[in-house]
Amino acid sequence: MTLAELQFQMPDLRLASAEIFVLFMACLVLILDLFVRDGKRTVTFLATQLTLIGAAVVTLATASNDVGFTFSNMYIADLLGDVLKLLLYLTVIIVLLYSRGYVLEREQMAKGEYYVLALFATLGMMVMISANHFLSVYIGIELLSLSLYAMVAMNRDSIPATEAAMKYFVLGALASGLLLYGISMIYGAVGTLEMNAVAERLMTMGYQGERTILVFGLVFVVSGIAFKLGVVPFHMWIPDVYHGAPTAVTLFIATAPKLAAFAMVIRMLANGLLMLAQDWQTMLILLSVLSMAVGNIAAIAQTNLKRMLAYSAISHMGFMLLGIVTGVVGGDARFGLNAYSSSMFYVITYVLTSAGTFGVILLLARGGMESDDLNDFKGLNKRSPWFAAVMMMMMFSMAGIPFFVGFFAKFSVLQAVVAAGYLWLAITAVAFSLIGCFYYLRVVKIMYFDTPVSTAPIEAPIDMKILLSANGLAVALLGIFPGRLMSVCHYTLARSLWL
Amino acid sequence: MEFRTFVFFFLSGVLLLAALRVITARNPVHAALYLVLAFFSASGIWMLLQAEFLAMALILVYVGAVMVLFLFVVMMLDINLDRLREGFWSYLPLGSIIALLMVAEMALVLGGRQLGLLESSVRQATTEDSNVQAVGRLLFTDYVYPFELASVILLVGIVAAVALTQREKRKNKAVSPGQQVFVKWKDRVRVLSMPAEKRDN
Numbered sequence: 001m002t003l004a005e006l007q008f009q010m011p012d013l014r015l016a017s018a019e020i021f022v023l024f025m026a027c028l029v030l031i032l033d034l035f036v037r038d039g040k041r042t043v044t045f046l047a048t049q050l051t052l053i054g055a056a057v058v059t060l061a062t063a064s065n066d067v068g069f070t071f072s073n074m075y076i077a078d079l080l081g082d083v084l085k086l087l088l089y090l091t092v093i094i095v096l097l098y099s100r101g102y103v104l105e106r107e108q109m110a111k112g113e114y115y116v117l118a119l120f121a122t123l124g125m126m127v128m129i130s131a132n133h134f135l136s137v138y139i140g141i142e143l144l145s146l147s148l149y150a151m152v153a154m155n156r157d158s159i160p161a162t163e164a165a166m167k168y169f170v171l172g173a174l175a176s177g178l179l180l181y182g183i184s185m186i187y188g189a190v191g192t193l194e195m196n197a198v199a200e201r202l203m204t205m206g207y208q209g210e211r212t213i214l215v216f217g218l219v220f221v222v223s224g225i226a227f228k229l230g231v232v233p234f235h236m237w238i239p240d241v242y243h244g245a246p247t248a249v250t251l252f253i254a255t256a257p258k259l260a261a262f263a264m265v266i267r268m269l270a271n272g273l274l275m276l277a278q279d280w281q282t283m284l285i286l287l288s289v290l291s292m293a294v295g296n297i298a299a300i301a302q303t304n305l306k307r308m309l310a311y312s313a314i315s316h317m318g319f320m321l322l323g324i325v326t327g328v329v330g331g332d333a334r335f336g337l338n339a340y341s342s343s344m345f346y347v348i349t350y351v352l353t354s355a356g357t358f359g360v361i362l363l364l365a366r367g368g369m370e371s372d373d374l375n376d377f378k379g380l381n382k383r384s385p386w387f388a389a390v391m392m393m394m395m396f397s398m399a400g401i402p403f404f405v406g407f408f409a410k411f412s413v414l415q416a417v418v419a420a421g422y423l424w425l426a427i428t429a430v431a432f433s434l435i436g437c438f439y440y441l442r443v444v445k446i447m448y449f450d451t452p453v454s455t456a457p458i459e460a461p462i463d464m465k466i467l468l469s470a471n472g473l474a475v476a477l478l479g480i481f482p483g484r485l486m487s488v489c490h491y492t493l494a495r496s497l498w499l
Numbered sequence: 500m501e502f503r504t505f506v507f508f509f510l511s512g513v514l515l516l517a518a519l520r521v522i523t524a525r526n527p528v529h530a531a532l533y534l535v536l537a538f539f540s541a542s543g544i545w546m547l548l549q550a551e552f553l554a555m556a557l558i559l560v561y562v563g564a565v566m567v568l569f570l571f572v573v574m575m576l577d578i579n580l581d582r583l584r585e586g587f588w589s590y591l592p593l594g595s596i597i598a599l600l601m602v603a604e605m606a607l608v609l610g611g612r613q614l615g616l617l618e619s620s621v622r623q624a625t626t627e628d629s630n631v632q633a634v635g636r637l638l639f640t641d642y643v644y645p646f647e648l649a650s651v652i653l654l655v656g657i658v659a660a661v662a663l664t665q666r667e668k669r670k671n672k673a674v675s676p677g678q679q680v681f682v683k684w685k686d687r688v689r690v691l692s693m694p695a696e697k698r699d700n
Contacts (some may be wrong), residue, residue, distance in 0.1 A: 008640035016644075023651060030658065071644035113662035120655045127648060139648045146652060150659030 179224025185217025291318025
């Protein structure tokens with residue numbers, strides 16, 4: 001058999017050039033690291049950051065308003081993918097910069113593999129973001145998760161970290177199994193796994209025929225997604241992993257994968273399985289309400305800040321889902337665009353705020369010690385008024401206090417919920433957010449009104465201080481001018497969705 | 500009863516019994532051996548369906564790699580070597596029964612040409628090639644994207660395994676005779692010139 005006999009279309013590699021670039025560079029960094037003698041791995045660190053900047057340049061250069069497909073329609077290049085990928089690079093750059101000092105102080109983490117695994121995780125998220133095929137989604141998830149398991153476990157001598165990695169690995173494998181099982185059911189019912197084709201088949205098939213098997217598969221797919229998002233009742237891994245993992249890795253897990261998970265939800269549910277919206281919306285409403293309840297109430301009882309933020313992440317993901325469940329009302333997708341773009345805005349601003357919050361925790365963690373207990377924040381204002389103010393802005397934003405970006409995020413999601421006619425859902429969400437205010441404001445109280453335990457001034461490299469300040473200002477400024485980002489989300493989704 | 504049906508029921512029966520014993524066997528080594536038998540029978544059923552690629556993959560990957568690893572782990576967990584060796588011959592009856600069953604299954608499937616297994620009523624694959632060829636062709640054309648990414652996942656697995664297990668070299672305290680011979684007194688003794696001091700009183 002010759003090559004000419006193989007009938008297939010050569011993939012258009014140009015569309016996927018960002019992924020190819022990151023893969024190439026990740027392998028290059030892996031080899032480069034062998035020649036680095038410096039224990040600080042400065043060259044590896046810089047090469048990783050340059051790779052991410054280079055990837056941003058490549059993505060910008062190939063970005064277009066049109067939707068393109070390649071690799072036998074397994075890969076989709078559209079504006080949604082480009083925007084989310086740019087945000088992803090930015091997040092990973094911030095994350096690696098914040099965690100630099102923390103990693104250097106831990107001998108077992110200060111290795112080149114840490115950066116290489118971060119790059120591979122980024123590649124996995126890029127694959128998830130640009131997936132137009134259930135198989136690509138799955139492969140992307142595995143690439144991301146496998147890198148994350150290893151990163152969590154990297155601080156080998158720490159027992160909590162090893163335990164967290166083990167839990168994450170076992171539960172993650174279980175969730176992947178659920179997702180695959182669901183996907184196989186959908187394949188059995190529809191006969192294809194390509195998302196556009198699935199949507200088309202469902203459109204022509206209507207609701208008759210394989211409905212039972214479709215809904216059966218859908219339940220498993222939604223469970224798999226819920227696990228990756230970390231919403232109740234698939235949230236058990238979140239507190240343990242956030243708490244047990246080294247803070248630098250927690251920062252990574254708490255930020256960038258949320259963007260990819262959002263893309264996954266949009267691609268799989270709002271695109272491929274839109275015809276089944278009524279079914280998955282009902283499931284997601286249940287998950288969303290439960291997450292807001294469990295997340296906000298359990299967070300009150302926590303004394304460890306990382307654990308508290310883990311429960312807060314659960315409640316935020318529940319809130320984000322509210323935008324997803326209100327896209328289609330009675331078979332009418334008129335409000336879809338508004339609802340989904342409010343969710344996108346929510347997830348972007350959450351990632352920004354979450355990065356800043358963990359950034360402050362990393363700022364305080366010095367000399368190989370963690371400072372993730374609430375007591376470590378006592379009297380932060382006396383030690384560093386500016387970073388106490390940054391932390392306060394983050395907490396206000398997460399609580400949804402007006403004129404910080406979190407308020408507008410919550411506001412736009414609630415608007416979508418009310419427009420879709422779910423008044424009770426909006427009221428429930430507001431009630432649980434009010435409960436949530438308690439623990440965010442408690443952090444502010446501890447920082448400003450309690451007497452400090454230690455009075456050591458805060459020392460950090462200048463680049464981290466600048467970036468953390470910029471992060472804080474971004475949360476404040478986006479709260480005053482949310483319009484631009486909101487219209488970016490709206491425009492992006494309008495260009496990328498079939499509604 | 501057609502011979503084909505007999506082979507199917509034989510393989511399925513062994514598969515079910517073996518699978519049952521996997522979860523009921525008290526001894527983990529027995530459970531692992533039964534799992535090997537279950538995999539073997541399942542691959543025989545796939546062979547009947549003319550999915551020879553899947554059948555071979557199951558044998559090579561699961562029986563050849565995963566289960567051997569599994570047995571290693573089970574045996575390594577029990578550090579008491581004497582106790583492990585003690586019961587070694589007691590595995591023989593069970594082991595040989597399982598081996599005999601496997602040989603019988605293999606004979607049924609491989610000797611299919613003589614026994615008339617090939618004239619089957621199962622729907623044939625659309626291509627005329629074997630399905631190893633068909634799978635290979637698809638992997639390198641339509642599914643090249645996930646295929647390549649799967650190789651990246653394997654790479655991540657290697658990197659992660661190395662990063663998690665490699666330790667720094669232990670500080671070696673052995674002496675090197677070659678270097679010792681060349682030692683000069685200056686390397687070992689430091690002569691200080693100190694000014695003489697006056698008496699205090």
